[in-house]
Amino acid sequence: MFTPSRMSLVHILVAEDQVMSLFGTLVRTNCFQIVRKDELPEFRNIVTNFETKWILEEFAHLGERVEKVSKLLEVKSKFVGGEPEINPPEILEKVKQNIAEIETEVFPVIDRIKELEVRIEDLDMLSEKIIPLESEGIELESLRNLKFLWLTYGFTIRENFSQFRAGLAYIPHLLIYREIPFKELVYVYLFVPLSYKEDLERILGTAPFSRDNFLDRISGNLKEITEKSEVELWRVREEKVLLFSKLKNLRSKYESTLLTLKRQILVNSFVIRALENVGRVGRQFLISGWVPYNSINRVKKALTPYDKSVVQALPPISAAEAEKSALLPPTKFEHPGFLKPFDWLITTYGYPSYSELDPSPIVALSFLLMFGVMFADVGHGAILFLLGIFFSRFKGLRNLAITIAGCGGSAVIFGLLFGSFFGKEDIIPAFWFRPFDDIMYFLKLSVIFGVVMVSLGLILNTIQNVRRK
Incomplete structure (x- = not known):
């Protein structure tokens, strides 16, 4: 109780096909502190690096996919109980499969919502464009049969609208406009005599004005067009509400899964980074680390299923030896429960x-x-x-x-x-x-x-x- 646990240096040699699973088992024992291969001078000339870049990149990419879906479903981070599964190659494939299944359900709903939002904006904009004409009692057919007037219509910026109007003061014109409430724009209809067409074009060429041609794409009575667009707008909004309800159900269905996937990616990525300290000897791997002397048998028992591994535990290092050693053992307290x-x-x-x-x-x-x-x-x-x-x-x-x-x-x-x-x-x-x-x-x-x-x-x-x- 008054001295830290006695520590022993343990070397484990394991075959390539069992290294990641074995390392996950070591992590779960909660009593193995890995030693970097470059801290072991006796092995410095015989071990090579273990390549982990590819699998870390895979986990990082999967993490981005999981995070993206979580944001789309508005899944908030919270604690997930239970012991995480540690086996990077298997977890990598499981996460790929799980996130792909979730994406096939979530992405079509999100894409459809985006389409509906664009359609809602188009329908709202169509109504805003037609309102000025309706308020003046102007019909679509009359606009297409103009003989003595030239019509130009489009958008201008709201903050520059007063300057835009001032620029038109030198030519005879009729200006009909409507400010778009959900955008910083003003929709403008400009009527001028045909003889002033070139003057108008010159003025508009220097003004913040964007032409439109929506009248060429519609036909019929403007009132009927407005009514049809309103009906469609209600239908589209209703479909959007139903899709949001579906997203809510998907969040309830996959919230726990997404949180678990996040945790698995985090834990297994941590394991892979720790594996960067492992040395490679041909087709085998050398894992070295400190283990409390009284936990060595527990570690050996946990590694029993790995038939392609060899465990060597050195005698515990004394305090005097630790003072002279270049490899400093970690400190682990051994306290009774009340302490x-x-x-x-x-x-x-x-x-x-x-x-x-x-x-x-x-x-x-x-x-x-x-x-x-x-x-x-x-x-x-x-x-x-x-x-x-x-x-x-x-x-x-x-x-x-x-x-x-x-x-x-x-x-x-x-x-x-x-x-x-x-x-x-x-x-x-x-x-x-x-x-x-x-x-x-x-x-x-x-x-x-x-x-x-x-x-x-x-x-x-x-x-x-x-x-x-």
Whole structure:
């Protein structure tokens, strides 16, 4: 408990057709830390690189496809439970198949929605173009039989419309227009005498004006055309609503699958990147890594199904050997269950080296003692304790919540010893003494506690120096 786990260097030689599956099994053991091949001088001249670029590119491409479909279906990222499947080649093919099946259902719906949106915009624009003519009582047939007037129609920019009108002031004209509400445009009909056609063309040539020819593509009564377009508009919008409902059903159907695919891509890509540290020897691969000495048998048992592999475990490295070794072993704590939630008090500031003592038990105990003394109160401590117990149900907050519960329990104990309840010291009796009634005694205890902590630190430092020699 006061020293990190003893670590052994393990070398695994595995055939090419089993390397990825075996590596996935190693990851699932959760006790194997890979060592880069260039950190092993004894193998530096006999191993070559393992090519992973192609499969990483495949996973990256699949990740983009999954992300695209997720955005189209508005699938929000969330935690997916369960252990991820690790076998990059198999997962690659499964993801390809799954995403292809989803795309065949989703993309046609999306494409149809885009077509309908274009059609809706066209129908809305047609109505906006016809409205100015209808409001003036102008029929389509009369526009096609003009003898003395020249008609030009099209779009101009709304912010430049006043300048556009000013440019027409020098020729006789009739201007009918309508501002398009869903675009920064104005639709314009310009009538001028035939004799001013060239003047109009010259003016329009220098103005932000885009000609249109939609009147050549329609026929009949403008009112009937408007009514038909309105009917079609309602039909198209209704179809669009139904398609969005279908998309919602597809989201419910594939949300879990897409989140799982994202996770599988992420995990297996991570495994592939880790495999870049693996060395190749002919048609075999060398995987080296650190394993806690007491977990070696578990690793060997997990690798039993791989008949084309050989496992070699070296004796555990001592603290003195680690000090002299160029290959530094990782630090792994071995704490009982009641102490594990307090690991973060140490790991927040970094891990001790392999040859150093593990300060976690002392830090956890001293932290709880100091918190209890500083915030000694039965009421406040009980609230912290209950909050810690409540939030410990959430996996992501469990360690912090248990720490808070421990601090609350310590505050309750010292609150009883000091007789404090929600800041009041006259409600419950003190089982030891009241600090405000005997400040000097409290200061003496504080000094004694400080001396004990400093002395303990010196003793541990001495023990640590002896272990390193």
